[in-house]
Amino acid sequence: DVVMTQTPVSLPVSLGGQASISCRSSQSLVHSNGNTYLHWYLQKPGQSPQLLIYRVSNRFSGVPDRFSGSGSGTDFTLKISRVEPEDLGDYYCLQSTHFPPTFGSGTKLEIK
């Protein structure tokens, strides 16, 4: 299985500040069709995960432009600018290029 390594485990940020989360895969996530199936989720406390970014850099419907995704191959980053209280929670990356789909272990975004 593809191992997804997320860092940091915990990320204290100031409201209004910027956060950056890294996700690295144990093998390239470029599919044979040329697409890269790396996605980002936020799980707020007590809630289900919600999709933020799909295929590296595409914001899902309703996701603020404060969230941005980038990267290629095995190295990916989620950036959150102007952090707001509603952004707090656990962030997960997911790869679905290779079977089975695998998640990163999560990054907890908390207030400094």
Add this chain to the structure above:
Amino acid sequence: EVQLVETGGGLVRPGSSLKLSCATSGFTFSNTWMNWVRQAPGKGLEWVALIKDKYSNYEANYAESVKGRFTISRDDSKSRVYLQMNTLRDQDTATYYCTKGGNWFAYWGQGTLVTVSS
């Protein structure tokens, strides 16, 4: 509005069976791939099973950890997806989420908690 509502969770003994159900609405279920993803208490997310649509002959795929014990199925006439769980183990204790989509899980239900304990 897309809605996914899971039911069927509960407290069961090791070795027993349980069937989860996910009722859906707000999208064309019959041509949508559906998944189950689980989350053990205080832990991360683990993909469990996928069922494709009729155009893919309802092909099902499973995580190694549940293969041979769990069966995913669907009823397109009811817009429902199911997860039959047999020979349950302590380590199957988790919140089970029904999710919509093949390549990325765009929508999630609220989850149903399965606790396996003697």
